[in-house]
Amino acid sequence: MTQAPIDVYSWATPNGHKVHIMLEECGLPYRAHPIHIGKGDQFDPGFLKISPNNKIPAITDPLGPDGQPISLFESGAILVYLAGKTGKFLPTGDRERYEVLQWLMFQMGGVGPMLGQAHHFRLYAPEKIGYAIERYSNEAKRLYGVIDKQLSSHPFIAGDSYSIADIAIFPWLRSWENQGIVLADYPHLKKWFEGIAARPAVQRGVKVLADLRQPLTGDKEREILFGSTQYQRH
Structure with missing residues (x-):
């Protein structure tokens, strides 16, 4: 049976790029639908039907495990x-x-949330809070150290083979400078990072929707992303 395109509701963020890269790596047909999180598209009732946590990405596959x-x-x-x-x-x-799944959980439970907080307090918070910046910058360095140590004895995050663990972690490290990281301090990670970045499917994946993303400058966008809108019941 021919695979119909998978609908991907996403934005050009690390979590969005994970799925874009995976689809490219797998060679699956897909259609990318932009969910402009700065404009509040994530609160649209249609999107909430498939993503009740009002976060991107989400997908709809017309050919699921049971053919539905x-x-x-x-x-x-x-x-x-x-x-x-x-x-x-x-x-x-x-x-x-x-082995792969534990490193995927490491990304979901640690790398994503902690590096996200580092981004927020270093770049987006309306006031500079020294304690928060130091805490999350140090946690970023600790996580990079964990990854670097793992890669000192393995070519990929979860062992000898490229896996969804690599696909999950890579997009979060693309903004290493904004996280207060000097990539040269983590030589094993740096070598791995450059190898992943050179993969054609990865290069295609990180371009998906990227031309639509603009720097966060407006107060309205900041309020939608970080203010009271997030905490309303939708």
């Missing part, structure tokens, strides 16, 4: 789904599979 449409939110869950659908980038052996 399926919608998914949470980028990590989408990566696992696409790996299962295609048989790519997630090993089938139990030991190897759990």
Whole structure:
């Protein structure tokens, strides 16, 4: 059966890029629908039906596991789904599979939230809070150190093979300068990063919707992303 395009509701952010890269790596047909998070598209009732947490990305696959449409939110869950659908980038052996999944959870529970906070307090917070900047910048350095140590004895995050763990972590490290990181301080990570960045599918993936993203400058956008709008019930 021919695969109909997967609809991807996304924006040019690290979490969005994870899914864009995975789709490119797997060679799956897809259509990217911009969810402009600075304008509040994430609160649209239609989007909330497939992403009740009002976060990007989300997907709708017209050909789900039972042949029926399926919608998914949470980028990590989408990566696992696409790996299962295609048989790519997630090993089938139990030991190897759990090795990948633990590093995926490391990204979802640590790298994403902590580097996101580093971005916020270093770049976007309306006031500079020294304690917060120091705390999250130091946590960024700690996480980079964990990754660098892992890569000192493995070519990829979860072992010998490129996997969804690499796909999940890479986009979050693209803004290393904004996180207060000197990439040369992490030589194993730097080598891995440059290798991932050179992959053609990765290069295509990070371009998806990128031309629509603009620097965050307006007070209205800041309020939508960081203010009371986030905490209303939608």
